[in-house]
Amino acid sequence: MKLKKGGKTSLVIEKRNHIAGNIYTKNEGGINVHVYGAHIFHTDNKEAWDYMNQFAEFNRFTNAPLARYKDELYHLPFNMSTFNQMWGVKTPDEARAYIEKQKESYKVESPKNLEEQAINLVGPDIYKKLIKGYTEKQWGRNCVDLPAFIIKRLPVRYTYDNNYFNDQYQGIPKGGYTQIIEKLLNGIEVRLNTDFFEHKEELMALANHVIYTGTIDQYFDYNLGKLDYRSLKFEKKVVNSNNFQGNAVVNYTRKEIPYTRIIEHQHFEFKQINPTILTYEYPKKWEVGDEPYYPINDDKNNLLFKKYQSLANETSNVTFAGRLGWYRYLDMDDIVMQTLQFVKRHFNE
Numbered sequence: 289m290k291l292k293k294g295g296k297t298s299l300v301i302e303k304r305n306h307i308a309g310n311i312y313t314k315n316e317g318g319i320n321v322h323v324y325g326a327h328i329f330h331t332d333n334k335e336a337w338d339y340m341n342q343f344a345e346f347n348r349f350t351n352a353p354l355a356r357y358k359d360e361l362y363h364l365p366f367n368m369s370t371f372n373q374m375w376g377v378k379t380p381d382e383a384r385a386y387i388e389k390q391k392e393s394y395k396v397e398s399p400k401n402l403e404e405q406a407i408n409l410v411g412p413d414i415y416k417k418l419i420k421g422y423t424e425k426q427w428g429r430n431c432v433d434l435p436a437f438i439i440k441r442l443p444v445r446y447t448y449d450n451n452y453f454n455d456q457y458q459g460i461p462k463g464g465y466t467q468i469i470e471k472l473l474n475g476i477e478v479r480l481n482t483d484f485f486e487h488k489e490e491l492m493a494l495a496n497h498v499i500y501t502g503t504i505d506q507y508f509d510y511n512l513g514k515l516d517y518r519s520l521k522f523e524k525k526v527v528n529s530n531n532f533q534g535n536a537v538v539n540y541t542r543k544e545i546p547y548t549r550i551i552e553h554q555h556f557e558f559k560q561i562n563p564t565i566l567t568y569e570y571p572k573k574w575e576v577g578d579e580p581y582y583p584i585n586d587d588k589n590n591l592l593f594k595k596y597q598s599l600a601n602e603t604s605n606v607t608f609a610g611r612l613g614w615y616r617y618l619d620m621d622d623i624v625m626q627t628l629q630f631v632k633r634h635f636n637e
């Protein structure tokens with residue numbers, strides 16, 4: 289939209305049979321299904337919030353997922369509700385004292401991996417019940433082999449606040465996300481069902497400048513080796529109920545259960561429609577051809593990415609963007625801000 293306003297002609301190439309990438313939502317019987325996993329828009333950045341609100345009205349949804357371990361249910365993120373459910377402690381002082389005592393024999397000064405980081409933050413009980421199993425199935429690796437920053441995404445609070453995010457602004461667009469991208473692409477040519485790599489030469493010849501949002505290693509034909517990603521499999525279930533689990537997101541933290549979470553889509557929009565639609569989310573090893581949902585930002589992959597980035601810097605007619613082009617675990621608002629800054633910098637719009 290911004291480029292069009294600035295007098296540029298754009299052409300969007302999309303491999304799938306629909307627009308909107310992974311924020312694509314599809315209305316099924318009045319329920320907006322998040323086809324590629326739950327997307328909850330949240331940001332601390334007013335510019336990003338205002339930008340998104342131009343295209344849709346956002347509701348008051350606040351993410352407050354539950355974590356299920358065996359038959360026990362806990363509030364997330366880790367907060368006084370969780371500590372109370374786990375140990376019966378009632379005040380912040382009691383909770384702090386309990387955690388401090390618990391982690392005495394585990395504490396390390398500067399945590400080098402996710403396990404050390406998690407135990408430092410919340411102690412071994414919560415680590416074992418709510419973090420270890422979930423994280424190891426999500427990433428397909430042991431917590432000692434994962435970077436600490438992954439767990440820093442989650443707040444730890446000594447208040448009874450079950451809001452998963454710390455950000456000022458949060459919500460779900462009424463009517464789903466697809467309309468936002470439809471409006472952004474209004475009047476712009478889009479070619480669906482088109483694999484960029486199958487028509488690379490011909491497409492590159494059409495454009496002065498290409499913005500590429502696929503995986504950076506594929507763009508360079510995996511010349512320097514393959515980067516690792518984590519994939520997901522989504523299993524949709526239509527169930528005869530108007531309220532299956534009472535919450536939009538329930539995490540299953542035991543490693544033995546093959547899915548990480550069940551999403552009940554209609555709770556994102558406060559509906560109670562029968563039948564309800566659920567998505568079971570299964571983490572999966574990524575292989576070429578699978579959808580790459582998460583970059584694996586460990587040292588080995590970050591180093592390889594840096595090498596690809598040097599190649600990218602030499603490729604002046606192509607800009608790499610997004611989670612896959614930048615190889616970073618970015619949220620939607622990060623992408624909005626980085627894109628706005630990019631357009632300002634390069635096209636003065």
Ligand code: UDP
Pocket residue numbers: 355364418419420422423426438439441442539541
């Ligand atoms: N996490 C966890 N237990 C949970 C939820 C999250 O241990 O019940 C950890 C896990 O390591 C996960 C990370 O926190 O990869 C980030 O979770 P988030 O919900 O932000 O992941 P996303 O929604 O991006 O998949």
